[in-house]
Amino acid sequence: MWDPWSGRIVQFYGAEESARALEHPPGGVETNRMGSRCIQVEAWFSPGCVVNGKTYATLADTPCKGLEDIVAWMRTLGIPDVWPSGRPQWSGNSRSAATWRGKAGHYGHCHVPGNSHGDPGPMPSGMFAGGWQEAMMGKLPTLGKGDTGEHVESVQGLLLARSHPEVHVNGHFDDVTETAVKAVQKWGGVAADGIVGPDTWPVLLRVK
Template sequence: MPDLWMPGAQRLDVGNHAPTDGGPAKAIAHITWDRNATAAKPVDLVSYTNLRSYFAGGGAGVAPHILWDPFEGHFTQFVPANSRSKSLADAAGGTRTNRAGSVVLQIEALFFPYCRVGTKVYPRLVDTPCKGWAELQAWVHSWGVPNVWPMGHPADFASHRSESVWETKAGWYAHSQVPENDHQDPGSWPNFVGAPAPSTPKYEPFPGAGFFRAGRRSPVIAAMHKRLVAEGCGRYQSDANADVWGSGDERSYAAWQRKLGYVGSAADGLPGPTSWSKLHVPNV
């Protein structure tokens, strides 16, 4: 039998163990996202000790299986692998989330976008050293979780959810891919050790109409902002919070749509797949 407790991880058992339902083995990728930062205003990373104390104390009710520090390679485990943890929203009577598999191993990486460690700022989790990832991947795999992403390797902060895939496919899932949940993390995740790196498109694919809503924060929006300005369509009053969708983005995108020849309601400032593809937003 695989190890119930990850070798090398500190064990802080918070109790409240409960079985899973059986079915496709899964692992869920989260980031702690305990601060909001931007490229213009990075914020110091919250300490691993603080997050560990939170999950072992007041946050025990939402503790994952594993808290992972990708900067130093530290791990703390709060429940054994054969128990569900409770890091996912799970509506009564709906699709099972925390229990939906032979295992549902939940991993919280200590990270938020544009965190600062020393003098260096890290926009994405994959920009960190990702220390300990090989050991973490191996332990998760030992529980029957295949090295695949049934809904795609996470590459943005958009929701990509399919209840049918969730219920039938084993593998790794981003928090943004789990039914009944509204979080959009982790934004990125390291490649599987020994697997070829997936090809990265030159331009950002259209993230879907639902991505563009007030308050949405994403490096994709910051990259779009720069492209609109470069095309002479910037209608922004300020460059502050350039990675957050707001009224300035809507005005600027409407100017881009008019530049392409759209008129009336077709130039409403909400991106569509055709106008987006012509803007050539670089992949971030």
């Protein structure tokens, strides 16, 4: 739960837990447990709300305090800076099941197959900008072949998002992961040594 005026954030479930508040009609597309992460952020907001005498039509109009922190945290979990179904709008949003199944990134409730909600409405165009790189690089480890753990899963999730379906999100930095990292490094113009460090993390997290 996020308050865009104060920046207060309250977490109810661990990042490894499934989302719990999306509709999941029988026989439809899985909506609550897709991928290695499925995080739902609820904003303390409704269209037309009044705060300190000012009316706010969209979330994008609010101060959005704390949003950069939320996005930066999601990056460390392997969620790339991209809206696979387009930036949310009040209407005309795609609910493509193929996109939902196959592309990692950020989605509004308005993008979820089998759901009818229209939120969150327009989001700030600069939500993926800011000083996140400087803030996060010191918190992200250097990883290479043989390493294991949650951050390796994040690397593998980002590789999948960058069209490397041969990679499995298993938390083991294996030969397949190393080969895919080298390919992304070549694309990003950094040394293709297969090691995910300060030069490679920004390439993996770059908006496509």
